Amino acid sequence: MEQLRSRAMAPKQGAVPSSAVMMQQSLNKLTGQVEWNVVRLHDDQDDGGEFGGLAEEVSEALTMTTYLDMLNDTTRNRAYHLAIQKAVKGARHVLDIGAGTGLLSMMAWRSMREEGRSKEDEGSITACESFLPMFKLARKLLRTNKVGAGVRLIHKRSDEMEVGIDMHCRADVLISEILDSELLGEGLIPSLRHAHENLLIPNARCVPHRATIYAQLVECEHLWKCHDLPGVESRLADGVVLGQSDYNQFQGRSAAMHVDPLARQMHLLSEPFEVFTFELSRAPDECGQHQRSVAITNDGRAHALVSWWVLQLDVEGEIFYSTGPKWIKHASAYENPEFDLQIEWCEHWKQVVWFLPGKGLLVSSGDEVLVTASHDAVSVSYNVMSSQGSGMPQEEIAKHNIDCPVLFEASMTPDRIGVLGHEPWREGVRLAAETALRCQKSSVCVVLDDSLLMTMASASADASVQVIAMFPGRAVGQEYVDDLSRTMGPNVGSINVMNEKATSLTPENLGGRKVDVLMAEPYYTSSSKMLPWRSLRFWYERTHLTSLLSENARLLPCRASLRGVAVNMPDFWKSRRFIKSVEGFDHSSINSVFGACGELPLPHEVPILPYAVWQCGQYEELTDVFTVMEFDFSHPIQTMEGVTEVAVSRTGPCHGIVLWMDWSLNPDGSLVLSTGPAGGRPTFWKQGVKLFRSPIEVGAAGAQQKSHLSPPASLNEESANSLMKVAGLFNSCNGDLNVTVSFS
Incomplete structure (x- = not known):
C-alpha cells in the first residue's frame, strides 16, 4: 500500500461520528485483486484500545507512513518548537493546518501558557486534520498531554473550514508542516492561498516564514541509467529492445531519493543555485516561471538536476531547516552559525532528482546554461538548454508529449x-x-x-x-x-x-x-x-x-529462495525507534500504531517493511548471506516453513535482518535473478527490512572482527551472541510471511 501522510488538501470527508464505518480499498497480497473492506472505527473513549479500536488494516497501512520518522527527527522538532515559541508571543488565535499527531498545536499551546497570560487573555488554537485515523490519534494525544480544550481539533480539510463555524475569528498565526521532498506536493500553495484569503488576518505570522528551493547540475551514470532506457540499450548487444526513444526521450521525470550514497560517483557540474523562494507569510502564487543563467564549473555531461529546499522558520532569519545533501550542508550561505543545523538521516524528506531528457547535456567548464524553472500548485519542473540553444524548448517538449502516447508510465519508475x-x-x-x-x-x-x-x-x-x-x-x-x-x-x-x-x-x-x-x-x-x-x-x-x-x-522461474543477512543499520533503526516524548509531549501511545522498534510491548511485532537498503544510511552486513526457505514452483502453492542457523562474522550492534528473493530461471540454478542488497551498494531493488525490538550486541565466533560502523562492544567469546537462528513461515492463503529471529 502506498505511503500515507496527513494532507491539508486530502480528498474531502464529512464529519464522522464517534462510532463509524468506512470503506477502505486494499490489494490482496497474493492474488493481486483489489478489494474493498469495511473498516469499523470506534471512539477510543469507548473501548480504551491502543488506537481507538482502529481496524488492523488501517494500522498496517500506517506503518508505511513517514509519521514515525518525522517524530524521530529531533532537528526538525527542535527547529519548529523554537520558531513557534517566537511566533505565538502575544498571539490571540493560532491555526494549525494538517495537525498530524497534534504536536505543533501542543507546542503553541505550551508556549502561550508559558507567557504568563491572564486567564482572560490565554488565546486560542484551532487545528484541522482531514485523515480520520490521524484525527483520532491526535485527539487521543491531546487528552494524554492534558491539553483539554486548549486546542480545538477539527476533522476537516483546511479549505473546508469557515470563520464563524469552525473558527470564532481569523487567526493571527499560522503553523503548518505540509511539505514533501519537492516542497509543494502536499498542497502547500493552495492550502496557504485559501488560508490567507479566508482564515488569517492580514500580515499574519507563519511558521515556516519562507521556503527556498535550490538545485545543482550533476553527472551521474546511475541516475542516467534510471532514466534513459533507449540510450542504455544502444550500448548493449543482446538485440532486445524495450525503450522507444520517440516515446521516452523528452518526457520529464523526477524522483525523490537520497543522493548522498551516490556522492562518490556523482560529478558536480555547477554551484548550487536558487530556483524559487516562496514567502509563506503571504499568499504564494499558484504558478510561476523563472529563467537564470547557470555557470558550469566542471566538464561533463549533465544527467540530472538535484534539488532540495531550505526553510526559514522565523521572521528574523535565525532558525533554519535544510534537506540539502551532505556535501553542501555546512558550506552554504544560508546557514546561521547561531543555530545548530546538524541534520540527521531521515526518510520523510529526501532530495529530488529531475532527469534531463535522453543522454543529458554535454557541458564544459566556463560555459553557461539556461535553466528555466516552472511551478504550478503542486510541482516544479525544469528545462535546461546550453547557451547556444541546444536542447528542446519547453513548448516543444509539451507538444511532443501530447503527440506521443504515454505508455506504461505507471510501471516505468526510475528503478524499473x-x-x-x-x-x-x-x-x-x-x-x-x-x-x-x-x-x-x-x-x-x-x-x-x-x-x-x-x-x-x-x-x-x-x-x-x-x-x-x-x-x-x-x-x-x-x-x-x-x-x-x-x-x-x-x-x-x-x-x-x-x-x-x-x-x-x-x-x-x-x-x-x-x-x-x-x-x-x-x-x-x-x-x-x-x-x-x-x-x-x-x-x-x-x-x-x-x-x-x-x-x-x-x-x-522454476524455484525461488528467501535469502537474508543480519545487518548494522543505526540510522534506519533510529528513525523508527520507540518514542516516549517529543519536545516534552507524551507520544508513547503511537508506537504500536506505527510499528516502532524498541520498547514495543508484546504481542506487538515490528513489521517487515520494504526499503532499498542502500538508501537507508549507514549499513554493514554482520553475517554471510543465508537461505531461510526454498519455494518449488513445480508443486502447487502451499504453506511452508523454514529454519536456518548462521554464524555471526562481525562484532557490533545488530539492528535487524534484511530479506529478499532470488529467482532461479533454470533447474540447475545457474541462472539466478537476485533482488539482494549488494552489500549496500546502489541497486534498483527493494528488500524487506525486519528491525529488532532493540539492537542486539553480537560477536563473531573465534576471532571477533569488529564492525567499522559501530563503537567497540564489550563482548567475549563466552557471552557473545555468535549464532543466529532464523525461522520463516509462508502462508499460502494470504501471502503473508512471518519471520522470527533468535540468538545463542
Missing part, C-alpha cells in the same frame, strides 16, 4: 528503468528464455506478469513461438509491443497482448492448445512498492493455471 537496462539481469532473462524454447519447434508461451523484458526476450528467442503477454497492470498495450517487434526485425515471434490477470486466461485464448512455457520475471506493477515476496503471486497463478499446462511445461 534501471532494472530493464541492467545487463546481467537482461542476459539472465534472455538466456533462460532461449533455453526453455530451444528444443521445441513451435510453442505457446504465456508471460503472466507485467514483464516487457520477458515478453520481448521470449519472442526474440524463436520466430515460431506464440507469445501471450498478460500485462495485468495494463501498463503496456498491443500498439507499443508491435512497434518494438518491428524495431527488432523479422525474426520475432507473434505477441498477443491481454491486459488481464492470469486467472482470466481460458482454453479459448490458447486456441485449444496447451501452454508449453509459463514465464514471469516476476514483476507485477501493483507489487512494485511492496515486499519482494509479493511476487510469489506467480506461484499462486501457476497453480490456478495447472489445467492449461502441457505435460512437460517449462516454468520460468
